[in-house]
Amino acid sequence: MFKVGDHVVYPYHGAGTIQDIEEKDILGEKLNYFVVFFPLNHVTLMLPENRVKTSGLRKIIQPKQIDELATALKPTESSTSKKDAARPYSKENETLLKSGxxxxxxxxxxxxxxxxxxxxxxxxxxxxxxxxxxxQFIVSELMLVNDLSEEEAYQFITDNSKGA
Incomplete structure (x- = not known):
């Protein structure tokens, strides 16, 4: 599973580091909790070990996947009509973002x-x-995968999301 020091991604929160695994006694039941710190937004989250599989917590991508990410950031050829172009796709985008x-x-x-x-x-x-x-989600992961600064990670996105 995961151990202290692992870089992980939690859906909708981004990438962070497991800082500790604490045992807590909750209503007479002992549970292990992963303590994850998210440096980009300075948030610490405690995730019960028994909910890790269903939570979507995963390890960060490998450095070799950066080229695949750069390709995925390229703008797509749009075939939307003027009517569709005006419609916000917030629900579809939120669903994609929640996937982690x-x-x-x-x-x-x-x-x-x-x-x-x-x-x-x-x-x-x-x-x-x-x-x-x-x-922000991608920046948080790039910072940990490639040891980039926040500015460098945002620049990576800008450089790779420009039109051809």
Missing amino acids: DIMDAAMVISNLTSKEGERTNGLHMEDRKNLDRAK
Whole structure:
């Protein structure tokens, strides 16, 4: 399973490090809790060991997957009609972000970057929020995978999400 020092990703929170495994007595039942610190947003989470499998907690991607991530960030060719381009896809994007998969977050960035380029007045508020969440999610993981600064990780996203 996981051990202290492992870099992990928790869906919708991003990447962090397991700092400790604590045993707690809750209502007479002893449970082990993973204590995970998320450096980008300075949050500490305690996750019960018996909920790890269903929580979506996973190890961060391997450095060799960075090229795949860069490709996934590229804007997609859009085939949406003008009517569809105006419709916010916040529910679909939120579902992708909640999956905890870095490639799903890259898809959100790719789709919204393409959509942003098509619209003269920018993205809807929910789309902007989802774009920011997706970027933050990926940045948190890139910081731990490649030992990048926050600025370098954001620059990686910017460089790879530009149109061809």
